[in-house]
Amino acid sequence: MAKKGKYLAIHVKISYFYAIIVLAVIMNNAMATTETKKSNVMNTSKLFATSLALIAATAALSAAEVKETWEKSCIKCHGADGKGDTKLGKKVEVKDFTDAKYQETFTDDKAFKTIKEGLKDGEKAKMKPLEGATDEEIKALIKQVRSFKK
Numbered sequence: 050m051a052k053k054g055k056y057l058a059i060h061v062k063i064s065y066f067y068a069i070i071v072l073a074v075i076m077n078n079a080m081a082t083t084e085t086k087k088s089n090v091m092n093t094s095k096l097f098a099t100s101l102a103l104i105a106a107t108a109a110l111s112a113a114e115v116k117e118t119w120e121k122s123c124i125k126c127h128g129a130d131g132k133g134d135t136k137l138g139k140k141v142e143v144k145d146f147t148d149a150k151y152q153e154t155f156t157d158d159k160a161f162k163t164i165k166e167g168l169k170d171g172e173k174a175k176m177k178p179l180e181g182a183t184d185e186e187i188k189a190l191i192k193q194v195r196s197f198k199k
């Protein structure tokens with residue numbers, strides 16, 4: 050899990066790196082003389098296109114990772130359909146994510162805290178904290194949870 054969080058962070062960092070290169074090229078272009086401007090504009094658009102493609106790829110990758118995290122760390126209690134109709138889900142008494150009324154009982158902020166820090170019933174852990182997840186990954190998981198609402 051910690052490893053996955055790290056991978057995600059690396060991909061995000063790569064996008065930042067490209068964004069910085071694009072900015073540098075744009076600045077360089079702004080300062081260039083009229084003779085060199087034409088080729089610089091071409092280079093800039095090429096780099097820009099590459100960066101856009103890279104950023105899109107990063108977004109797609111994190112969506113896939115979130116799905117993987119959901120399947121690996123959440124389904125065993127909350128179920129593939131979010132109803133919590135699993136052996137473990139029944140044991141810890143998860144509630145039905147497809148129930149709009151239940152969805153209203155917690156805010157996104159509360160859900161964030163629950164996923165990051167876990168949920169306790171007195172001293173007994175009801176839900177463990179998700180380790181090594183980035184804030185973006187947690188937010189995407191909340192979206193996943195909300196998507197079950199009928």
Ligand code: HEC
Nearest residue numbers: 122123126141142143144155159160163175176179190194
């Ligand atoms: C060991 C079982 C278990 C696992 C695994 C588990 N949960 Fe939970 N989850 C619970 C229980 C129990 C509740 C509380 C139900 C209730 O309100 O009584 C809960 C509540 C929630 C809530 C409601 C927020 C709140 O504060 O009440 C969210 C959102 C949630 N889980 C998301 C997740 C996500 C995302 C994962 C995977 C990273 C996950 N859960 C994994 C058992 C689990």
